[in-house]
Amino acid sequence: MRAAAFSLAGINLNTLTEYRADLTRLIESSRPELAVLPAYSALALGLGTGAFVPGPDFPATFYIFSADIQGWNDIFLELHGGLAREQRISLAAGSTIELDKGRYYHTAYCFDPAGELCCRQRQTHLTRAERDYDFDRGEELFLFDLEGADGNIYKTGLVVGNDARHPEVGRIMACRGADLLLHSGALKAGPNCWRQAAGMWSQVQQNQFFAVEAQFCGNIAGEEFGAGSALIAPCEITPESSGYLARGYPETPVISARFAQGDRRQIKQKYPILDLLNREAYAGLLHLYSDREKGEE
Amino acid sequence: MALNGLKANLFRRYLTWLTRPVRIKKHLSSTLPVKKDPAPVDRRRIRAAALQLEFRLFKNPLDYAEEMCRQTAKAAAEGAQLAVFPEYNNLQLLGMLPGIEKVEEGSEEDVSLPDLFRYLSPVVEPLVHTLFANLASAYGLYIMAGSYTLSDREELVNRAFLYNPSGELAVTQDKVNLLPMEEEWNIKRGRSFSVCATPLGNLGFPVCMDATYYETFRTLELSGADIVLLPIANLEAYNFWLALRGIWPRVQESPVYGIKGALVGTVAGFSFTGKAGIFAPLELTAGRDGVLAEAQSHDQEAMAVADLDLEALHDLRADHPWRDINLPLYRRYFPEIYGSPGG
Numbered sequence: 001m002r003a004a005a006f007s008l009a010g011i012n013l014n015t016l017t018e019y020r021a022d023l024t025r026l027i028e029s030s031r032p033e034l035a036v037l038p039a040y041s042a043l044a045l046g047l048g049t050g051a052f053v054p055g056p057d058f059p060a061t062f063y064i065f066s067a068d069i070q071g072w073n074d075i076f077l078e079l080h081g082g083l084a085r086e087q088r089i090s091l092a093a094g095s096t097i098e099l100d101k102g103r104y105y106h107t108a109y110c111f112d113p114a115g116e117l118c119c120r121q122r123q124t125h126l127t128r129a130e131r132d133y134d135f136d137r138g139e140e141l142f143l144f145d146l147e148g149a150d151g152n153i154y155k156t157g158l159v160v161g162n163d164a165r166h167p168e169v170g171r172i173m174a175c176r177g178a179d180l181l182l183h184s185g186a187l188k189a190g191p192n193c194w195r196q197a198a199g200m201w202s203q204v205q206q207n208q209f210f211a212v213e214a215q216f217c218g219n220i221a222g223e224e225f226g227a228g229s230a231l232i233a234p235c236e237i238t239p240e241s242s243g244y245l246a247r248g249y250p251e252t253p254v255i256s257a258r259f260a261q262g263d264r265r266q267i268k269q270k271y272p273i274l275d276l277l278n279r280e281a282y283a284g285l286l287h288l289y290s291d292r293e294k295g296e297e
Numbered sequence: 298m299a300l301n302g303l304k305a306n307l308f309r310r311y312l313t314w315l316t317r318p319v320r321i322k323k324h325l326s327s328t329l330p331v332k333k334d335p336a337p338v339d340r341r342r343i344r345a346a347a348l349q350l351e352f353r354l355f356k357n358p359l360d361y362a363e364e365m366c367r368q369t370a371k372a373a374a375e376g377a378q379l380a381v382f383p384e385y386n387n388l389q390l391l392g393m394l395p396g397i398e399k400v401e402e403g404s405e406e407d408v409s410l411p412d413l414f415r416y417l418s419p420v421v422e423p424l425v426h427t428l429f430a431n432l433a434s435a436y437g438l439y440i441m442a443g444s445y446t447l448s449d450r451e452e453l454v455n456r457a458f459l460y461n462p463s464g465e466l467a468v469t470q471d472k473v474n475l476l477p478m479e480e481e482w483n484i485k486r487g488r489s490f491s492v493c494a495t496p497l498g499n500l501g502f503p504v505c506m507d508a509t510y511y512e513t514f515r516t517l518e519l520s521g522a523d524i525v526l527l528p529i530a531n532l533e534a535y536n537f538w539l540a541l542r543g544i545w546p547r548v549q550e551s552p553v554y555g556i557k558g559a560l561v562g563t564v565a566g567f568s569f570t571g572k573a574g575i576f577a578p579l580e581l582t583a584g585r586d587g588v589l590a591e592a593q594s595h596d597q598e599a600m601a602v603a604d605l606d607l608e609a610l611h612d613l614r615a616d617h618p619w620r621d622i623n624l625p626l627y628r629r630y631f632p633e634i635y636g637s638p639g640g
Contacts, residue, residue: 165619171512198579285516285627288520
């Protein structure tokens with residue numbers, strides 16, 4: 001399966017038409033079956049088009065955006081569903097803020113090649129800042145089937161923002177059969193390569209699935225974001241055993257590569273990490289988390 | 298070389314005589330310093346040493362003892378309060394067996410490596426205890442002596458030992474997650490992880506493959522560990538990315554300090570590689586790369602030394618920028634993955 005990760009660098013966000021045209025051009029040039037957009041895509045587009053006015057800083061902008069999100073989400077989702085249908089690709093549209101029964105979530109969406117919503121995933125682990133924004137945590141992890149042109153079905157999940165740094169997410173998905181995770185991320189600009197290695201790269205290596213990591217590149221309310229997108233696989237089936245099939249700089253608009261399901265299965269057969277995990281030894285883990293949480297209250 | 302005949306039994310008796318505690322102690326007495334009190338503990342500056350040992354076969358157990366003594370002295374000379382040895386630190390003692398080179402080269406002898414581990418276990422275990430208890434006491438250090446393949450009743454275990462500066466065995470740890478090769482050898486899996494409270498902080502010490510899984514360090518950190526000591530012996534060609542898997546990501550996921558002792562070198566076609574090192578959460582390293590110190594070489598003797606700041610670690614944990622716990626999520630999925638305690 002050919003997959004591509006987009007950073008939104010260089011994409012014109014001034015109007016929905018220009019955004020769609022730029023994204024279409026990039027999709028057509030990289031010709032993926034699956035395209036993944038970064039986190040904060042809805043926020044960046046909302047600010048770019050003038051649908052929202054930025055606040056004095058990022059947190060204030062976030063609150064302004066959250067306060068009037070419903071109508072914008074309809075536009076955002078319709079646009080990306082239409083783009084997926086038009087290009088006949090699976091499209092992970094990045095993330096937005098979801099309002100449900102008075103609660104706010106950081107949520108990613110994916111559309112199938114018919115333009116239908118095939119997955120909605122709420123972020124399950126929040127940063128300290130996100131907890132300060134009064135976000136709520138998602139409490140479920142979803143997998144959906146994604147059919148590649150190679151005839152393989154990839155059990156696929158979405159990983160939103162800070163969930164990349166929480167290995168529980170990857171392990172739960174892997175144990176439920178995930179072949180591929182799509183991560184929409186946004187990291188503040190800076191030396192991010194080790195932070196990223198500690199995130200999706202590590203999750204891939206300890207679970208032997210594939211991952212697409214799309215990182216947002218741009219400025220939101222004075223906050224600069226920039227990390228390199230990546231397509232990640234178990235080290236053994238990547239050039240120089242790096243674990244990377246493709247890697248971009250923050251300002252690289254799109255990177256793409258092909259996932260070979262057969263190669264991954266071979267590796268899993270030869271060295272079945274999850275089969276070798278002594279699961280019983282960790283039966284007490286839940287109690288330990290519970291004790292820790294009680295201790296923090 | 299058959300291991301169950303009269304000759305084999307007599308030879309093992311001879312080895313037992315060679316490695317008897319009084320003989321080891323007497324030999325060490327000429328080498329060891331006068332017993333040292335442990336250095337006062339400053340929780341902002343715990344000095345640790347990760348040892349990288351070059352694999353060679355010792356025909357004479359006294360030479361092995363001297364080598365372990367030399368390594369400990371090297372760590373002590375750097376002011377280390379804690380020293381970490383590698384996994385399979387018993388392999389070098391296979392040299393006590395005459396003809397071992399032929400067995401390793403795949404001769405016609407019908408003896409497997411697990412057979413050899415079982416045969417030598419009654420010799421190796423007391424030797425290790427005598428040796429490291431005396432080293433820890435003499436140098437006033439905590440020593441994680443690495444791991445050893447030993448008999449535990451009818452079964453084999455890959456067991457690591459922690460000695461305190463009083464010269465006592467503080468706690469042991471059996472490897473919990475095994476390599477396919479070790480499963481073929483019928484090594485018994487450990488069932489849980491120990492955390493040992495010490496003045497240097499709470500110490501955990503899983504073994505090599507245990508660091509493949511986030512659950513190990515999570516369990517240790519949630520159980521109070523501040524420093525995780527990891528003995529490794531990797532039988533693969535060195536590659537930066539392959540070597541990065543293991544302790545480095547685990548320390549990033551669960552904020553603890555990590556100290557890796559490595560066995561390296563080639564004997565009879567077997568090549569061990571790796572870099573001993575001392576690791577910390579990105580936020581606690583100057584280069585934001587998670588590395589406090591690391592050996593330069595991946596195949597020669599080396600040592601990495603660094604200072605650990607427990608107060609900084611606790612400050613980071615208390616006000617962590619991105620860590621979170623989602624109990625409802627774990628309650629939904631963990632019983633299916635890990636089962637229930639006792640269930």
